Amino acid sequence: MENRQYDVSALGELLIDFTENGDSSQGNPTFEANPGGAPCNVLAMLNRLGKKTAFIGKVGNDMFGKQLKAAVEECGIDTRNLVMDDEIHTTLAFVHTYPDGDRDFSFYRNPGADMMLTKDDVDADLIRNSRIFHFGTLSSTHEGVREATRYALDVAKEAGCIITFDPNLRPPLWKDLNDARKEIEYGMERCDVLKISDNEVKFLFDTTDYDKGAALIEEKYHIPLVLITMGKDGSRAYYRGRKVEAAPFLQEKTIETTGAGDTFCASTLNYVLEHGLEDLTDENLAELLTFANAAASLITTKKGALRVMPERDEVLDFIASRK
Numbered sequence: 001m002e003n004r005q006y007d008v009s010a011l012g013e014l015l016i017d018f019t020e021n022g023d024s025s026q027g028n029p030t031f032e033a034n035p036g037g038a039p040c041n042v043l044a045m046l047n048r049l050g051k052k053t054a055f056i057g058k059v060g061n062d063m064f065g066k067q068l069k070a071a072v073e074e075c076g077i078d079t080r081n082l083v084m085d086d087e088i089h090t091t092l093a094f095v096h097t098y099p100d101g102d103r104d105f106s107f108y109r110n111p112g113a114d115m116m117l118t119k120d121d122v123d124a125d126l127i128r129n130s131r132i133f134h135f136g137t138l139s140s141t142h143e144g145v146r147e148a149t150r151y152a153l154d155v156a157k158e159a160g161c162i163i164t165f166d167p168n169l170r171p172p173l174w175k176d177l178n179d180a181r182k183e184i185e186y187g188m189e190r191c192d193v194l195k196i197s198d199n200e201v202k203f204l205f206d207t208t209d210y211d212k213g214a215a216l217i218e219e220k221y222h223i224p225l226v227l228i229t230m231g232k233d234g235s236r237a238y239y240r241g242r243k244v245e246a247a248p249f250l251q252e253k254t255i256e257t258t259g260a261g262d263t264f265c266a267s268t269l270n271y272v273l274e275h276g277l278e279d280l281t282d283e284n285l286a287e288l289l290t291f292a293n294a295a296a297s298l299i300t301t302k303k304g305a306l307r308v309m310p311e312r313d314e315v316l317d318f319i320a321s322r323k
């Protein structure tokens, strides 16, 4: 495992997050074209933390696809399995930000290039050469890309990769939310690390008692490490029947929270790469959550995520400044 070429490979959506940018001189709303997409945001943060990563996905061979490829390369993420589609345009998302920094998305993906990835596009050797394989559910909303995701997962399992999963439920992208549920369950049956948000636990188990949700996940799926993020309420880790909770690092000025979950997720994967998944103590879990909460908090003060991930020292200095 140690001498694999990549620390983490991730498969999924790479898209433009258009974030609100005030009004033009003519009084029209303007938007900033931020590179985004959860799995690739995760890789961008891992690269900032010194890890070697590779992305598997598809963008359009258009202006935005070229922008995305350049941004991903600038981050140091390997793009040999980033496919450019000549027919279908790059997926776009418009991010609407509320006064407290929370947001929701309007997707332009009917279809979008990210969902055109096929099994034949997937470079199995790249996955076999990774210590961790990471994925979400946007790559399972439609049949062809779902087959690609399942194939990649099978390859990763067979190669003994650590499997990490962040559902990133986006209800507008599903014709039937029962399908979303099935895909989340499919991921939970196969992963070793699950990062899930409070709203996803509520969706799955119809409860805001997140400890209860975690217990149900533990009982049914036996996932070694489960992290639940709760936005402004911080996060919890569940590991071998034990629970550790960490407070958030609230900011005076949150600009927008796009990528907070991904920054948290990347920090978790980084911790697993550095400490393994065996014998994590409560102190380990607290250290993991503190770093992940702090890193995620820093990203809420910036627009976008992929190009503006914090450095390790920035996160450590921020933690020290709050002590």
Ligand SMILES: Nc1ncnc2c1ncn2[C@@H]1O[C@H](COP(=O)(O)OP(=O)(O)OP(=O)(O)O)[C@@H](O)[C@H]1O
Pocket: 038, 100, 101, 168, 196, 197, 198, 228, 229, 230, 231, 232, 233, 234, 235, 248, 249, 250, 251, 254, 257, 258, 259, 260, 261, 262, 264, 292, 293, 294, 296, 297, 300
């Ligand atoms: N407004 C905020 N201020 C400070 N920290 C925040 C804020 N929102 C989120 N965070 C931090 O980011 C972490 C992840 O946030 P959240 O729970 O919103 O993720 P998520 O819903 O998975 O996000 P995404 O859908 O972007 O993946 C939280 O656990 C918290 O530490």
Ligand SMILES: O=C(O)C[C@@H](O)[C@H](O)C(=O)CO
Pocket: 013, 015, 016, 017, 035, 036, 037, 038, 039, 041, 093, 105, 138, 168, 170, 257, 258, 259, 260, 261, 262, 305
């Ligand atoms: O905030 C996110 O999770 C990531 C965004 O960059 C992206 O728009 C996305 O993945 C939406 O599902």
